[in-house]
Amino acid sequence: MDYVLKAEALTKMYGHHKALDNFSMHIPKGAIYGLVGKNGAGKTTLLRLICGLQEATSGDYTLYGVSSRKHEILNARKEMGAVIETPAIYLDMSATDNLKGQYRILGIRSFDTIPELLKMVGLENTGRKKARNFSLGMRQRLGIAIALVGNPRFLVLDEPINGLDPQGIIEMRQLLLNLNQQYGITILVSSHILDELSRLATHYGFIDNGKMIKEISASDLENSFRKSVRIEVTDGKALAAVLEQTGQPYKILAPNVIEVYNRVNISHLTADLEKYQCDVLSIQDREENLENYYVNLIGGISHE
Structure with a gap:
């Protein structure tokens, strides 16, 4: 099977505390992978590691077959977009201007694809409206649009539906399904809202106390119910x-x-x-x- 991300014996220590403990993970290409675990289980620590925001104490992971210990991992991460914890957006700027800022950071000179990106996340009609006047769901979708700048093939999301109202949850679900099915983007989504996750995920990983307890496909999971x-x-x-x-x-x-x-x-x-x-x-x-x-x-x- 072709895996976008593989983690083997991954461990992260904070002093004497093991946030990740000999952790393993396998995310197939084209999957919507639901990472399930209670608060403090190690979900956000894992996401920060694979995004390069922190380094593992021991063990390794590969992204598109590239080891995290190799310099080439920097290029592999360019194929990944992420929204960790809260979206990194400028509240005094419009959706378009927020995207222009990200384009400049990545060295993309042309803004021609911004309208398409806004349409992809359902923000094409926001005009000059500032992000501070967006609903929480709109801000989340803008964060995802920023993560999608540069056409990444892998999207990492930390609790994307947390705090959303029912309509916002529906819109986020439809967006993620569309990104996966129409654009072929592999998605890793961490969430504690299990009922909603069950409507999205094709694969699951259950994490507890920093350990991977079980990985299973949605079809095998349903058969085991x-x-x-x-x-x-x-x-x-x-x-x-x-x-x-x-x-x-x-x-x-x-x-x-x-x-x-x-x-x-x-x-x-x-x-x-x-x-x-x-x-x-x-x-x-x-x-x-x-x-x-x-x-x-x-x-x-x-x-x-």
Whole structure:
């Protein structure tokens, strides 16, 4: 597989604290890679390392096959755009003038592509409006536009939807999907809003205490989700007795509500419950989601 970014045994120390601990990562070309972890897990430290804002204590990573220990990594990073923590924008300048500033920093003399870039992020109609008068979502999109100056093939985003209202979240989601699907940009996005991340990501990496706990594709993750049936009855003890007799795995959620972790033959179940004069009140098919998976995954790891 062709990887844009690979990290092996990456460690970052701050005094005696290991922000990253023998960390590994593999981001395929063309992916939207969701980096999942709680605050303090090491997400931002990782992003700062790969953007060249800090150096690793030990270990290595490669960007487009170029080792971070080689001088050529500087050229490889030119193929990467990033928004770490908050967008670096000038509030007293328009979107166009902010982009012109970035063009000058990168030594790009022609501003001909600015209108296209503004259209790409949905800011083509902002005119001379200053960034201080933008909504938070507009500022985030301007930050991404600045990161896209120079046509990078890899985009790194740290919590891009944090603090956005529902409309801003939808606009950001559509923007990232468009950048990935229409322009072929590989995206690494760190986020703790797991429901939204599940609508975007093609691959996931779960980080905890500076360690990569698990990497998995979205398709494999969906296939691994545990399916269940939630059943509410008039007599929970009767339902438990029937499930025990048939060997079904289950969990009691409330006195008359039980979660069954297997396919249930409703006809047979209701017939068996009739013997106990127990009625079925409701049946709901349920499926594990990203948040459940993450909690079970991290909760199952021993932290020493």
